[in-house]
Amino acid sequence: MVSAAVAQKQSVPHTPLVGTDRLISLKVTGTKRYTDKEVLAACGLQIGQSAADGDFKEAVQRIGSSGFFSDVSYSYSSSGTGVRLELRLADVDSANLVPAQFENFVWFTDAELQSALRARVPLFKQLLPLTGSLSDQVTEALQSILSEKHLPGHVDVTPHQDVPGGLLSSFVYRVEELTIRIHAIEFPGASAEHAALLATAARRLVGAEYGRTALVETAKYDLLPVYQQRGYLKAAFGIPEARVIAQPAAEPDASNLADIQVDAVIPVTPGKVYVSSGVDWKGTSAIHTDEVSARLHLAPGQPADAVRLVRDIEDVTKLYRSRGYMMVKVKTDAQFDDVKSAVHYDIDVVEGDQYKMGELDILGLDTQAQARLQAAWTLAAGQPYNADYPKKFLAQTHELVPRGVQWSVNVRETPDARDKTVDVEIRFRQQ
Numbered sequence: 001m002v003s004a005a006v007a008q009k010q011s012v013p014h015t016p017l018v019g020t021d022r023l024i025s026l027k028v029t030g031t032k033r034y035t036d037k038e039v040l041a042a043c044g045l046q047i048g049q050s051a052a053d054g055d056f057k058e059a060v061q062r063i064g065s066s067g068f069f070s071d072v073s074y075s076y077s078s079s080g081t082g083v084r085l086e087l088r089l090a091d092v093d094s095a096n097l098v099p100a101q102f103e104n105f106v107w108f109t110d111a112e113l114q115s116a117l118r119a120r121v122p123l124f125k126q127l128l129p130l131t132g133s134l135s136d137q138v139t140e141a142l143q144s145i146l147s148e149k150h151l152p153g154h155v156d157v158t159p160h161q162d163v164p165g166g167l168l169s170s171f172v173y174r175v176e177e178l179t180i181r182i183h184a185i186e187f188p189g190a191s192a193e194h195a196a197l198l199a200t201a202a203r204r205l206v207g208a209e210y211g212r213t214a215l216v217e218t219a220k221y222d223l224l225p226v227y228q229q230r231g232y233l234k235a236a237f238g239i240p241e242a243r244v245i246a247q248p249a250a251e252p253d254a255s256n257l258a259d260i261q262v263d264a265v266i267p268v269t270p271g272k273v274y275v276s277s278g279v280d281w282k283g284t285s286a287i288h289t290d291e292v293s294a295r296l297h298l299a300p301g302q303p304a305d306a307v308r309l310v311r312d313i314e315d316v317t318k319l320y321r322s323r324g325y326m327m328v329k330v331k332t333d334a335q336f337d338d339v340k341s342a343v344h345y346d347i348d349v350v351e352g353d354q355y356k357m358g359e360l361d362i363l364g365l366d367t368q369a370q371a372r373l374q375a376a377w378t379l380a381a382g383q384p385y386n387a388d389y390p391k392k393f394l395a396q397t398h399e400l401v402p403r404g405v406q407w408s409v410n411v412r413e414t415p416d417a418r419d420k421t422v423d424v425e426i427r428f429r430q431q
Helices: 036-043 053-064 110-120 134-148 192-201 212-228 289-293 306-322 367-376 389-396
Strands: 007-010 023-029 069-079 082-091 097-102 127-129 154-161 168-176 179-186 241-244 259-265 275-282 329-337 342-350 356-363 407-416 421-430
Touching: 023 036, 036 053, 036 082, 053 069, 053 082, 097 212, 110 134, 127 134, 134 154, 134 168, 192 212, 212 306, 275 289, 289 306, 306 329, 306 342, 356 367, 389 407, 389 421
Parallel strands: 007 069, 023 082, 097 168, 179 259, 275 342, 356 421
Antiparallel strands: 069 082, 097 127, 154 168, 241 259, 329 342, 407 421
């Protein structure tokens, strides 16, 4: 971990140290994130201890290397009663902080884990700096927590990026060297009917290794649609938790501890059912509003099926692309009336320019087969491009391709924004 560059400035004390060197006060200025008490604990000093300049330098180094501060300086003065220390801190920008995520610490609730960490790492408040030593301090603290509870596993941390090569988005902590498997899944907050549907949607997770990331992804992509297609448009799932299933009392050896069964708990807040109250279209000039409206399945007065709406909008997009509008954008905006439990959709269509058919290249076949396919292609250059046509063309002309060979076919469309044309390349490869 590369430490953040931190300015550490010593101000020469106005009064030389005389009498007692007992630290009697600490004043902290400049930080809006931490209290004097938290900073005192983090820098390793205690009120009442004997302290001198070397101790203050170590304290400044300790909090400066954390990564939470862009600047750290100090000064002190003494009197007959003791030493007064002042720390001047500058918080790093919040853009340089990312959350810590705990993947599989199944023996603790979040509140228990956070409390135990704060006792060991005073500057930890869920967010960690991109640089500095705090992420490693949290790793050491987590390992200590496991050891004190005589729990198995080795704690590892992985800097996570939402997009490969992108910015660091979180630090993910995981207990390695053990297997934690899901025995069952519970959905507190769900009705009996919905719980059964959710269990079916999540059935692939039973028996799989426990991990919060997988559960969050499942809730987003597999479980939330169960509610959204039934009109529960504001349904939300909470952070998954785990409940360890008690292991048999007999033979409590290390091998048993390394194989753990848990019940995954995914809380849900269904919210209310919203019925559709209508749709308003904007920007539909190339295709009549009646034609695009016919693609929707939002019956007025019925629960709004948000899952079906996504598919319907995809159909509208395909309709436009079949007419040559390759750059069309269709955006939906839901307007909620919580009093009436209704939702009204505003659908904005940015049609863009109409593209024409450009050049056709057919590659990978012998000359005769290529000529046959070229002759069968009926979408002439200069005609409005139809994005549905290549797929239909291949289905209708499969008998023109040499038989006895297993072919893989790749279609590449290349729109030219300047000429407003689409060049099509169809490449055949023998498998």
